[in-house]
Amino acid sequence: MRIEVxxxxxxxxxxxxxxxxxxxxxxxxxxTVVVLDEQPPxxxxxxxxxxxxxxxxxxxxxV
Amino acid sequence: xxxxxxxxxxxxxxxxxxxxxxRELAPRIEQVVSEHLDAMERGGPPADLVPxxxxxxxxxxxxxxxxxxxxxxxxxxxxxxxxxxxxxxEEAIAAARDELWQYMLDLVAxxxxxxxxxxxxxxxxxxxxDAALTDERLAGIGQLLLAAGHETTANMLALGTYxxxxxxxxxxxxxxxxxxxxxxxxxxxxxLTIVQFGTVRVAREDVEFAGRCIRAGDTxxxxxxxxxxDPVQFPEPDELDLARPASQHVAFGHGIHQCLxxxxxxxxxxxxxxxxxxxxxxxxxxxxxxEVPMRDDMFIYGxxxxxxxx
Numbered sequence: 115m116r117i118e119v120x121x122x123x124x125x126x127x128x129x130x131x132x133x134x135x136x137x138x139x140x141x142x143x144x145x146t147v148v149v150l151d152e153q154p155p156x157x158x159x160x161x162x163x164x165x166x167x168x169x170x171x172x173x174x175x176x177v
Numbered sequence: 178x179x180x181x182x183x184x185x186x187x188x189x190x191x192x193x194x195x196x197x198x199x200r201e202l203a204p205r206i207e208q209v210v211s212e213h214l215d216a217m218e219r220g221g222p223p224a225d226l227v228p229x230x231x232x233x234x235x236x237x238x239x240x241x242x243x244x245x246x247x248x249x250x251x252x253x254x255x256x257x258x259x260x261x262x263x264x265x266x267e268e269a270i271a272a273a274r275d276e277l278w279q280y281m282l283d284l285v286a287x288x289x290x291x292x293x294x295x296x297x298x299x300x301x302x303x304x305x306x307d308a309a310l311t312d313e314r315l316a317g318i319g320q321l322l323l324a325a326g327h328e329t330t331a332n333m334l335a336l337g338t339y340x341x342x343x344x345x346x347x348x349x350x351x352x353x354x355x356x357x358x359x360x361x362x363x364x365x366x367x368x369l370t371i372v373q374f375g376t377v378r379v380a381r382e383d384v385e386f387a388g389r390c391i392r393a394g395d396t397x398x399x400x401x402x403x404x405x406x407d408p409v410q411f412p413e414p415d416e417l418d419l420a421r422p423a424s425q426h427v428a429f430g431h432g433i434h435q436c437l438x439x440x441x442x443x444x445x446x447x448x449x450x451x452x453x454x455x456x457x458x459x460x461x462x463x464x465x466x467x468e469v470p471m472r473d474d475m476f477i478y479g480x481x482x483x484x485x486x487x
Contacts, residue, residue: 170432
């Protein structure tokens with residue numbers, strides 16, 4: 115699994131950083147998503163899936 | 178406001194409301210909550226939870242975050258509460274709007290003279306590369322965040338407590354399992370969806386939706402409360418289930434305009450509900466459940482008063 119994000123469409127709601135803090139953070143400049151680990155280990159993949167599903171702007175893609 | 182202008186302002190403000198910054202605020206929120214619980218305890222039962230707890234906590238927190246003097250609360254709380262009344266006269270709304278606007282303009286002028294590190298002062302000092310920050314713009318930002326910050330969480334705290342007291346088995350589970358508070362907050366947000374008449378949008382182009390044609394320029398009300406009781410999305414939607422797996426409720430709206438302060442609201446609710454029920458294990462209504470006056474007459478749902486004892 116690899117995490118891809120579209121930062122142009124991100125509005126910084128922060129759901130990903132709330133649900134999966136080991137995988138996502140938010141930029142100090144504009145609050146948009148920062149991926150901490152593009153290739154989540156198996157034990158964090160469920161969190162990655164939930165973060166992608168709950169993003170209000172559908173910014174996160176798992177490939 | 179629409180993109181691209183909206184995107185510039187949204188990004189300028191989002192950095193003040195990230196998950197990380199809100200976590201850093203948690204100790205201060207815990208302190209504020211604890212002080213209000215102390216005061217309630219000293220005053221002894223009964224108490225009205227709205228002025229004693231639900232209203233002052235988010236109000237104080239948003240004031241500190243924005244750099245608005247909390248001593249001025251009677252002014253801005255009176256104005257915002259008039260603006261949220263469904264039955265307010267046009268004159269009353271205009272007067273409240275003018276008073277709040279002048280208050281914010283004066284505050285921005287004072288911040289320009291003596292900028293502090295809170296949000297408004299920080300915006301003045303750091304400015305924005307691509308978003309013009311006139312006094313009017315800053316006052317608009319301040320007014321929106323101030324109103325949104327203290328009316329919404331305040332009503333969630335009081336109405337949420339009322340809902341929990343009406344579901345003793347759920348409340349018991351929350352007391353026994355502190356970790357339940359994360360899903361509990363999401364479920365209360367969904368179940369209560371206090372933005373009871375919104376959101377209002379205008380169609381920019383013709384669109385067909387669910388067999389109906391919405392024409393460009395038509396006003397559409399997307400009912401958040403109805404969406405959050407959608408049985409397709411939420412099985413048994415009318416049941417309050419604090420352990421319900423998190424799914425995409427729309428209590429904060431959806432898409433690019435979704436609530437800027439949602440992570441602040443979450444931290445406030447988690448801290449406040451937990452501390453309230455820990456401090457008063459025997460908390461209960463001091464009146465009959467049907468005697469609690471509901472905010473049917475306000476844009477934001479909740480309770481006008483919540484008499485409690487312990």
